[in-house]
Amino acid sequence: xxxxxxxxxxxxxxxxxxxxxxxxxxxxxxxxxxxxxxxxxxxxxxxxxxxxxxxxxxxxxxxxxxxxxxxxxxxxxxxxxxxxxxxxxxxxxxxxxxxxxxxxxxxxxxxxxxxxxxxxxxxxxxxxxxxxxxxxxxxxxxxxxxxxxxxxxxxxxxxxxxxxxxxxxxxxxxxxxxxxxxxxxxxxxxxxxxxxxxxxxxxxxxxxxxxxxxxxxxxxxxxxxxxxxxxxxxxxxxxxxxxxxxxxxxxxxxxxxxxxxxxxxxxxxxxxxxxxxxxxxxxxxxxxxxxxxxxxxxxxxxxxxxxxxxxxxxxxxxxxxxxxxxxxxxxxxxxxxxxxxxxxxxxxxxxxxxxxxxxxxxxxxxxxxxxxxxxxxxxxxxx
Amino acid sequence: xxxxxxxxxxxxxxxxxxxxxxxxxxxxxxxxxxxxxxxxxxxxxxxxxxxxxxxxxxxxxxxxxxxxxxxxxxxxxxxxxxxxxxxxxxxxxxxxxxxxxxxxxxxxxxxxxxxxxxxxxxxxxxxxxxxxxxxx
Numbered sequence: 001x002x003x004x005x006x007x008x009x010x011x012x013x014x015x016x017x018x019x020x021x022x023x024x025x026x027x028x029x030x031x032x033x034x035x036x037x038x039x040x041x042x043x044x045x046x047x048x049x050x051x052x053x054x055x056x057x058x059x060x061x062x063x064x065x066x067x068x069x070x071x072x073x074x075x076x077x078x079x080x081x082x083x084x085x086x087x088x089x090x091x092x093x094x095x096x097x098x099x100x101x102x103x104x105x106x107x108x109x110x111x112x113x114x115x116x117x118x119x120x121x122x123x124x125x126x127x128x129x130x131x132x133x134x135x136x137x138x139x140x141x142x143x144x145x146x147x148x149x150x151x152x153x154x155x156x157x158x159x160x161x162x163x164x165x166x167x168x169x170x171x172x173x174x175x176x177x178x179x180x181x182x183x184x185x186x187x188x189x190x191x192x193x194x195x196x197x198x199x200x201x202x203x204x205x206x207x208x209x210x211x212x213x214x215x216x217x218x219x220x221x222x223x224x225x226x227x228x229x230x231x232x233x234x235x236x237x238x239x240x241x242x243x244x245x246x247x248x249x250x251x252x253x254x255x256x257x258x259x260x261x262x263x264x265x266x267x268x269x270x271x272x273x274x275x276x277x278x279x280x281x282x283x284x285x286x287x288x289x290x291x292x293x294x295x296x297x298x299x300x301x302x303x304x305x306x307x308x309x310x311x312x313x314x315x316x317x318x319x320x321x322x323x324x325x326x327x328x329x330x331x332x333x334x335x336x337x338x339x340x341x342x343x344x345x346x347x348x349x350x351x352x353x354x355x356x357x358x359x360x361x362x363x364x365x366x367x368x369x370x371x372x373x374x375x376x377x378x379x380x381x382x383x
Numbered sequence: 384x385x386x387x388x389x390x391x392x393x394x395x396x397x398x399x400x401x402x403x404x405x406x407x408x409x410x411x412x413x414x415x416x417x418x419x420x421x422x423x424x425x426x427x428x429x430x431x432x433x434x435x436x437x438x439x440x441x442x443x444x445x446x447x448x449x450x451x452x453x454x455x456x457x458x459x460x461x462x463x464x465x466x467x468x469x470x471x472x473x474x475x476x477x478x479x480x481x482x483x484x485x486x487x488x489x490x491x492x493x494x495x496x497x498x499x500x501x502x503x504x505x506x507x508x509x510x511x512x513x514x515x516x517x518x519x
Contacts, residue, residue, distance in 0.1 A: 120459040127457055133391045134423045137511050138483050139453065139461040140469045147451030148471060155449070155494045200452040200489070246422055246471065246479045247429075251449055 003098045005231045005380060006105075006224040007036025008343040010215035013331035014182040017116045017212070021053045021062065024214035025111035026069035028336075032216035033070070033107070037226055040071045044103035047093045048079050049086030049110035050335035052125045056117045066109060083129035084283060085369025086110060087215065087338030088238070088376030094219040095236040104221045110340075111214035112333035122210055126334070129370040131244040143207050145245065145371050146284035147199035152251035153286060154201070156301070161201055163304030165192035167285040168205050168328055170313050175325020177355040180340075182211050182331030192285075206285040211331030215339035217346070223383070228350045232383035234268035234362075236376065237261075243373035252301075254372035257294035261366070264377040265296075268362075272296040275319050276360040277348045278312075279341035281368035281375075282326040291366055292321065295377070320357045323348065338367035338376060349382045388460045390509050396424040399438060405510040409443050409500050411478045412436045422478035443500030444517065445474040452489040468492055472514055486515040 009031030011024055019027075025048060033040060048063040059065075063077035082089040087110025094106035114122050126142045153159045169189055175181045187205055195204035224230045241256030242248045265271055272295060280295065282288035292303040297319065298311060310316035314323070324330055324344040327337060345363035347353040365378045393401060400423060403410045412421040412428075415437060419430035427434055448471040456462045468484040470492070484492065485501070497517040504510045 120456075120462075123455070124458050132389070133393065133397050135481050136389050136391055137505070138469050138481055139388070139457040139464065139467060140451075140481065141453060141455060141457035143455070144451045144453050144457065144469055147453075148449040148469070151451060151494065152449040197452075197454040199454065202451075244423060245481045251471070 001099050001101065001221060003095055003233045004220050004224055004383065005217055005233060005342065005346050006038065006220040007032045007218040008216065008346045009035055010180055010340050010343045011213045012180045013211050013213035013333055013340065015115045015212060016113070019113065019212065021050060021057060021059065021111050021113045022065045022069055024113060024212065025066040025109045028111070028214035028216040029066065029070045029107060029109045032218050036218035036224065038105055038218055041073055043072050043075060043105050043107050045076045045097050046072060046107040046109065047090040048077070049090035049338065050079060050112060051081060051083055051086050052112065052114065052334065055125045055128060056121065057113065082374045083369035084281065084334050085338060085367045085374045085376055086335040088367030088378065089374065091217060091339060091342060091378065092236045092238050092376055095233050098219050098221050106219045107216065108219060108339060109214060109216040110336035110338055112335040113212050114210045114333060115212050119210065135245050141199060143199035143202055143284065146286055147202050149251050149290060150201050150286040153289060156252050159289060159304035161193060162189055163308045164206065164285045164289065165189045166308040167282065167288045168192045170307065171282060171322050171326040171328040174323050174355065175329025178325050178330060179354060181325045181329045182209055183329045202284055202286070208283050208327035208332035211333045213331065213333040213336050215336045215343050217339055217342045228352065230383040231346050231349045232381050233378065234381045235264040235379040237263040237267065238374065238376045239263065240374050241372040243370055245371050248372065252290060253294055254290060254368060254375065256372050256375035257291060257366065257368060260375045260377040261295045264379050268379040270362060270379065275362050275364050277323060277345060277357040277363040278319060278321045278366070279324060279326070279344050280321060280366040282322060282328050283332060283368070285328065287368070288321070288326070291368070295366060297321065314355070323353065323355055323357055338365065341365035341367060342378065345380050349380055388505060389458055390506065396426055400424050401509065403438070404502055404512050407502050409441045409512050410438045411441060411476065413439045420477050422480065441474050441476050445472040445498060447471070447492065447494055447496045447498060448473045448479060449494065450484065450492050470498070470514060472498055480512070483513045484515065485513050
């Protein structure tokens with residue numbers, strides 16, 4: 001069954017210390033329904049992605065609270081947790097509900113409120129995306145995990161600090177044009193390398209910021225009849241990988257990403273070379289290098305050099321990666337990120353993006369959770 | 384009351400691992416059916432799903448696969464420890480362990496460096512394996 005993205009929306013990403021997790025979700029959900037021209041009473045099911053609401057705010061029954069906030073009928077409302085991939089997984093469930101005929105209209109929302117909590121509490125919360133029983137006692141942080149990844153990529157492929165920093169430079173340059181992004185100032189390689197150390201070799205600007213926000217997408221069985229081009233879901237796949245760090249055989253690749261993207265390319269009947277635009281999970285600078293290689297966008301071991309040479313930016317590359325500015329610019333309200341990516345790719349395919357990739361017909365979104373514990377890959381096409 | 388570092392709530396499989404650490408042994412599992420080496424301990428083999436697993440003690444020697452030095456603590460209670468270095472160690476027996484590196488200046492850490500295990504009691508009941516540069 002064909003399934004479409006009929007509407008998307010997101011709040012500004014950044015600091016919303018006065019707004020709670022539910023309010024943010026309702027704001028994004030309402031805007032997405034309005035954009036899709038769908039009435040709340042027509043929604044058949046809702047999935048809400050969120051990571052730390054229970055840990056930081058001690059609030060359960062999130063999905064039902066969001067559904068009531070949106071004025072939905074008493075339809076199934078399901079919360080989804082997959083760390084940083086929570087929103088991607090929420091979208092996949094909305095798509096599946098439509099594909100199997102359980103819903104004609106499914107709403108996917110991702111939401112996160114982090115800045116109202118003290119930074120040490122947030123850092124501790126984010127570490128819940130690792131295996132607490134086995135990895136927790138070392139005091140490793142999430143930036144620390146990606147520090148291990150950066151060191152491994154440097155050792156195996158000779159990727160340099162300057163190349164890793166060039167990912168930040170590119171994404172911050174893209175983010176200048178995104179009115180919803182948290183950071184809209186350019187940085188230089190020297191700025192990145194000179195920022196304060198967080199987890200060697202990564203520095204402050206190598207890390208996506210702690211942020212608040214929400215994003216949403218309306219998925220429908222009926223082809224949208226609005227004036228804008230219809231956007232079809234060609235694939236929305238999910239895979240798991242090792243959730244404990246010592247289980248990861250090769251830290252320069254995430255098996256969850258390769259598995260999910262292999263399935264997605266097969267289902268959509270395309271290859272990486274057919275894509276014009278990709279939003280991928282650059283939670284840390286080095287993650288974009290690994291993601292580009294895992295998704296088959298750039299040759300393995302060569303992504304650092306290729307990105308530095310402009311292979312994934314406007315006017316130079318055959319495809320543009322993270323035209324929105326990515327997580328590094330847009331911000332990373334953990335449970336919302338996967339749907340902010342869908343918001344951007346949908347706009348690119350409709351030709352309405354803030355910074356448009358000319359002639360984009362096929363786009364992809366990649367959302368990674370935990371230490372590669374799960375990944376979703378969604379391919380959208382102009383229909 | 385002084386805050387304490389995070390102590391895992393031990394699941395069944397890890398209980399043996401940390402009990403053995405308290406006795407000064409770093410253990411992994413060997414599958415008697417397919418010879419897979421498994422770390423951390425689990426109920427079934429990660430390769431063939433057999434439950435026919437035995438605990439084996441490692442000699443505790445290996446080399447650093449990757450490392451990172453943390454300048455921002457992972458938990459408020461690690462604040463006094465920064466900077467501290469976390470390493471992935473490839474043990475000679477063929478399993479990989481995530482642990483803290485001690486007795487080593489962060490500037491001196493290198494991939495491939497030889498390290499050996501030591502055991503540090505975090506509380507009376509809980510001991511964790513850590514690594515330090517090999518003595519030779």
